Amino acid sequence: MEEEVNNELPLPDIEVNSDVPRGPFALLNRYGNKLKRLSSKGGENSSKSQLLSAMTIMNMAEKVLSQSIHEKRGDVSNLVEAFGSDYADYLKRVVWLLDASEKLTKRQYDEAEELLVLALSGSLEGHPIETVLTFYGKYLQEKIEVERGRIDLERKVEHVDIEQAVMDLKVGVVECEQKLPYSQISNFTGVQTILDSVAAAERIHFIDFGPKFGSYWILVMDALARQGVKQLKISAVFSATDSVEETGNLLTSFAESMNLPFVFKILHLDTWEFKKDHLQLEAGETVAVFMKFCLMPLSDQPNGIGALLRGIKDLNPLILIVIDVEADINALDFAHRFKEALLLTCALFDSLEACLGRGNHYRKIVEKVHFQEVICNGILSEDGGFKRCFKIDLWRKYFAEFGLVEMELSQPSMHQARLMVKGSPSWSCCTLKMNGKSMIIGWNGIPIQFVSAWKFHYPVSPAIDLFILH
Incomplete structure (x- = not known):
């Protein structure tokens, strides 16, 4: 269930009307x-999307995963159907992504990779959750490669130079x-x-x-x-x-x-x-x-x-x-840190969908410049060396x-x-x-x-x- 939306600020001693208060510098x-x-x-989609938001899908997926925690992975599909068959593909892929992060925490690398293959299969035709899955699936796979000693983290992982990106495409x-x-x-x-x-x-x-x-x-x-x-x-x-x-x-x-x-x-x-x-x-x-x-x-x-x-x-x-x-986003436990970063990113990508629309030429640049560092920090770093959000x-x-x-x-x-x-x-x-x-x-x-x-x-x-x- 989505959190209640409330964009009302309590403003004591200010009468709410169409006039801006005339302070010394209004x-x-x-x-x-x-x-x-x-x-x-x-955005081209300035009206509210008829599709479920990435945030709603994320919340539903967490509930599915919590219900299936003591069951076999094959039962996930049945649990997903209980939330509505129209969104089964959305939910299953996010559940598999979350489950992969849990398996990675337990160093069950083979199972984690199998789940990632499922999470990254198919297409959601440009829905924000597709971008979330792509980003997080990519870096989760890289983390598995690092922990298994297949790649050198410093050599392989490409971090976005935020300042340079802003200068190049300001x-x-x-x-x-x-x-x-x-x-x-x-x-x-x-x-x-x-x-x-x-x-x-x-x-x-x-x-x-x-x-x-x-x-x-x-x-x-x-x-x-x-x-x-x-x-x-x-x-x-x-x-x-x-x-x-x-x-x-x-x-x-x-x-x-x-x-x-x-x-x-x-x-x-x-x-x-x-x-x-x-x-x-x-x-x-x-x-x-x-x-x-x-x-x-x-x-x-x-x-x-x-x-x-x-x-x-x-x-x-x-x-x-x-x-x-x-x-x-600061827990030493990887799975918890992963979920918090994923939650934030879903909300951010939903806002891009509403404010910029899918046809915006610069949208992918904005996604990387503003949000990719959160993903890298929340997933790849270990031993307390990641940059924390409080x-x-x-x-x-x-x-x-x-x-x-x-x-x-x-x-x-x-x-x-x-x-x-x-x-x-x-x-x-x-x-x-x-x-x-x-x-x-x-x-x-x-x-x-x-x-x-x-x-x-x-x-x-x-x-x-x-x-x-x-």
Whole structure:
């Protein structure tokens, strides 16, 4: 059974109507028409598909597998028929895939390979579950080959270079991201919250960490130019350079057209090497930090996240925005980790089906750029060396050890997020819920990303191990 869909955010003290709240920087109320144009151009399948979603098939398959756990594999077909013969082929193949992961965990390699042959047989004619099966079947087979000593993992397995892929196909990726809710909602919610926090500042310094430095800062600059700030400085902490420099040139040109005093800097270093001395802070600057998708890349380096947070604390920022994957892919047990990664991917691929459609030229690129790393991390790595995804509940405990206190996201930003979902037919399955003071963005109730705001309150504790908390 599917989880109940709920895209309503509890917004205390805000009357729900068609007007956007007029805060000091009501950033998004001027971009409603643009968003509607993007939504109207959504996927070819912008109306809800008549087929079962990949997520529903996954849930049904887990139930079938749990019922057959003490029975012979030949009985799976009978159990599948009980859920409806129209979807028997869908269900059987996912059941076989899940069963193969269980057999692999028990080192029953021959049986696992037999199940994979069954799982990858046939065709589902472009249904999202077909893509899920193809990706996961491929990497499950490679894992079997590695464990049996048939291939060298470092030599054989091809990981997607996310940054290079974005640079090579940035136009297509950006176009697709504009049609997906996660980046749009998280970026707008984060920057609107920052703007509402720095409303009284005259000299502002934004510091952007993460693998995707965004043109979303143009919207920020437009709002600040209207407020007449004396200086805006943006520093991008980034390991790749080309796409950042191009975006920096765009921001500089935009600032000139708006007569906005603007300084742009790039720091070419890994985020965990960051220290206050790397930035040229000036007296009277109000510092705000935007950190997106930094946590998972550093999760396999116990000291990396702690070093980054200590460096940020030294900046004395007014606010820290953290956006990351909301998933629990960290168990040492392979079968459990496999199922969690599979669950997340089904929800992601369902959103591609609704927002992009099957005929979109860049869809396969987006699948690889955004989702393949999750598959690799969830399946191939062993001995705790994989990059882990944690939910906001655990990050909240960890951040508290570094003196971070959770802040409210601005009410205008949350209200606008809700309007964004309601204004886009292809986003009808996007869910927005609150966990504490953080917003969880999901699809059909399955969490995808969290958006959170923080401030430093008390001295940082001695070095601690993130994974002790789990």
